[in-house]
Amino acid sequence: MAPSAASGEKTYRVRALWRTLQGEGFWAGRPAVFVRLVACNMWSGYEADRARDAERNGADCPLWCDTAFTKEGSVRLTASDLADAVVATGDGVTFCVLTGGEPLLQADAALIRALHARGVTVAVETNGTLSLAGAFGDEADWPDWIVCSPKLAAARLEIETCDELKLVVPDYRPEAYRPLAQRVRERSLAGPLxxxxxxxxxxxxxxxxxxxxxxxxxxxxxxSVQGHKALGVD
Incomplete structure (x- = not known):
């Protein structure tokens, strides 16, 4: 990916962009283009900060997260350039997953519109600490598919709804997230995901x-089984 030219237009800091299979949840096995956006509000991403950020945020994910989402090696792209990169990388794949870090720190309505304009269906994987309305504004500009994997207690979450609620056990249990589970959109499926x-x-x-x-x-x-790991794909 080549960085976007300076124009005063908002840019998104992208750590990685790749074509693979969605390995988890409802869309497991579906070809997808993943966009890893820089930054997280739970952990800085640096080894030296693990214990500090776990204590500061009251979350254990900084202690075990192995995802590389820091700014090193990232590029800045405008919404248009990033959407073009998704289409080029997809080479016919029209399902995009915005991930992080915490993608709602950067993703916004302009990015969703740019992807939709190119015929791309957009999913987002969020920790639920940020409001969808705050990130995207009107519901018409929200991602098409929203996966919430909480890293904090339910009372500390700001997300209004989601299409899939994914709890990483053993530290996150169903009984603690009943209110959020009741807000999962059923999407005409056989019950909430x-x-x-x-x-x-x-x-x-x-x-x-x-x-x-x-x-x-x-x-x-x-x-949920991480099928992409069983298949040996990134």
Whole structure:
């Protein structure tokens, strides 16, 4: 990606953009273009800040997050240039996932409109701490598909609704997010999409067993498996 020329137009700092398969949730297996936007409001992204940010934000994700979303190696692109890059990278793939970090720190209505103008369906993966109306304004300019994976207690979330609610177990449990689960849009599907995703890493085996037990105890919830890792794709 070549950076956009200076023009006074808003730019988005993009750490990575790649074509792959969506590995999780309802759209698992669907070809997608992922756009990783720089910055997160839970962790700076730097090793030295893990403990500090976990304590400061009251979240444990800074202690285990392994995603590279810092500004190093990123480029700045206008909405038009970024949308063009998504289309070029997709090479026929018209499903785009905005991720981070926390994508709602940067994504806005102008970016959604630019992608829609090119026939791209837009999904976003957010931690739920920011308002959709605050980020995108009118609901007509919201992403087409919204996935919320909370990293804070339900009372501290600002997101109004979502299409999928994904809890990373064992640290996040269904009983703690019942109010948010009730606001998940059903989208004419067989009930709301409520996911339990086992935490990756050394606790995976125990987390997977717990996720299965929780889903069997409350069948409204489903277990999400990271299919892209099983298939060996990024």
């Amino acid at each position: 409520l996911w339990l995703q086992p935490e990756d890493g050394p606790r995976f085996e125990a987390a997977a067993r717990l996720a299965v037990d929780l889903a069997l105890a409350d069948p409204r919830w489903r277990v």
